[in-house]
Amino acid sequence: MTTNDTSPAWPDQKPTALLVLADGTVLEGFGLGAEGSAVGEVCFNTAMTGYEEILTDPSYAGQLITFTFPHIGNVGANDEDIETVNMAATPGARGAILRASITEPSNYRASRHLDAWLAARGIIGLSGIDTRALTALIREKGMPNAVIAYNKNGVFDIDALKKEAAAWPGLVGMDLVPMVTSAQRYDWDETVWQWGKGFGHQDKPEFHVVAVDYGIKRNILRLLANEGCKVTVVTAKTSAEDILAMKPDGIFLSNGPGDPAATGEYAVPVLKKIIDSGVPTFGICLGHQMLGLAVGGKTMKMHQGHHGANHPVMDLTTGKVEITSMNHGFAVDKTTLPDNVEQTHYSLFDNSNCGIALKDKPVFSVQYHPEASPGPRDSHYLFSRFAELMREHKRA
Numbered sequence: 001m002t003t004n005d006t007s008p009a010w011p012d013q014k015p016t017a018l019l020v021l022a023d024g025t026v027l028e029g030f031g032l033g034a035e036g037s038a039v040g041e042v043c044f045n046t047a048m049t050g051y052e053e054i055l056t057d058p059s060y061a062g063q064l065i066t067f068t069f070p071h072i073g074n075v076g077a078n079d080e081d082i083e084t085v086n087m088a089a090t091p092g093a094r095g096a097i098l099r100a101s102i103t104e105p106s107n108y109r110a111s112r113h114l115d116a117w118l119a120a121r122g123i124i125g126l127s128g129i130d131t132r133a134l135t136a137l138i139r140e141k142g143m144p145n146a147v148i149a150y151n152k153n154g155v156f157d158i159d160a161l162k163k164e165a166a167a168w169p170g171l172v173g174m175d176l177v178p179m180v181t182s183a184q185r186y187d188w189d190e191t192v193w194q195w196g197k198g199f200g201h202q203d204k205p206e207f208h209v210v211a212v213d214y215g216i217k218r219n220i221l222r223l224l225a226n227e228g229c230k231v232t233v234v235t236a237k238t239s240a241e242d243i244l245a246m247k248p249d250g251i252f253l254s255n256g257p258g259d260p261a262a263t264g265e266y267a268v269p270v271l272k273k274i275i276d277s278g279v280p281t282f283g284i285c286l287g288h289q290m291l292g293l294a295v296g297g298k299t300m301k302m303h304q305g306h307h308g309a310n311h312p313v314m315d316l317t318t319g320k321v322e323i324t325s326m327n328h329g330f331a332v333d334k335t336t337l338p339d340n341v342e343q344t345h346y347s348l349f350d351n352s353n354c355g356i357a358l359k360d361k362p363v364f365s366v367q368y369h370p371e372a373s374p375g376p377r378d379s380h381y382l383f384s385r386f387a388e389l390m391r392e393h394k395r396a
């Protein structure tokens with residue numbers, strides 16, 4: 001295998017890694033990163049940049065990511081683009097499935113080869129896969145459960161791997177938030193990265209926001225800090241009473257992994273009280289889905305999900321289209337939303353729900369990732385909308 005090889009496994013090269021699908025299909029390639037095996041749901045991500053942010057987004061816990069962009073790893077990895085806050089927890093994705101093997105990193109910010117970076121984070125990589133065929137399969141049949149396995153000597157018990165893939169129960173009904181939420185409360189004041197300056201700090205906060213951590217990303221916290229927030233991040237199972245006792249100007253509900261309906265079992269009763277309190281509240285992705293459940297709506301599993309950085313969304317409040325970053329395999333079923341909730345955003349790819357707002361409370365949420373990281377910045381305005389709601393609420 002040469003470093004710029006873009007072909008799937010050659011017949012004369014022994015595969016050192018496998019992807020074994022629950023239906024028994026075995027895809028062979030070359031191992032990268034950590035040796036071992038991991039089980040999860042295979043999804044495809046179409047973003048052309050930002051593999052490090054994608055791989056460290058805690059919302060991907062329980063998933064193996066196929067990158068449709070063929071050259072992953074070319075710009076190496078660094079310590080600044082990690083999105084996971086809780087480093088002690090199992091990081092986001094469990095596996096990375098690539099077309100080409102990784103070239104030597106070529107970027108001034110690179111501090112590590114992606115191969116070594118994956119190994120250090122315990123993520124199993126597999127290159128040499130026909131990712132177009134795998135993506136076509138996902139589009140046709142939906143996201144399969146699978147085991148990714150890497151052994152330097154190419155020794156595998158394929159029957160055992162097939163059994164493990166088939167036995168994994170899948171993401172439906174799975175609450176993965178306890179795996180990724182922070183172990184304790186902490187404060188955040190770091191602002192976004194700027195060219196030549198790095199990260200900054202919010203020294204004169206206008207608002208105090210309590211963020212419920214279901215698997216939060218760093219760039220969400222940074223954008224909140226940029227809007228004038230001092231953020232207190234609390235663990236996923238914090239009670240409404242404890243949150244409201246902090247007298248926050250606003251409450252933020254984060255993204256996160258797994259099935260919203262499963263997490264909703266403990267989150268929904270908390271969110272109902274938060275909604276009733278009248279404190280301005282903003283939710284992203286899993287936070288959006290749980291808000292949907294808390295107002296009486298339902299969530300459903302999607303066929304292939306939305307994972308990428310080019311998803312067009314209509315903002316019905318302005319009539320503008322924004323290009324968004326997305327990562328979700330579940331969605332709020334808009335037909336189940338009650339009359340006091342309006343749909344504010346929808347996907348121009350498949351009309352699925354992408355945003356809601358309560359008509360009688362300062363509460364809103366979006367299904368996509370306005371913080372990007374990676375992706376376009378079209379949706380940063382939502383953080384300003386949240387700040388404006390808090391400003392109005394404070395004035396009143």
Ligand SMILES: NC(=O)CC[C@H](N)C(=O)O
Pocket residue numbers: 059254255256257258259260284285286287327328329330331
């Ligand atoms: N990014 C997220 O918060 C993902 C939410 C949820 N786990 C889903 O897959 O739909």
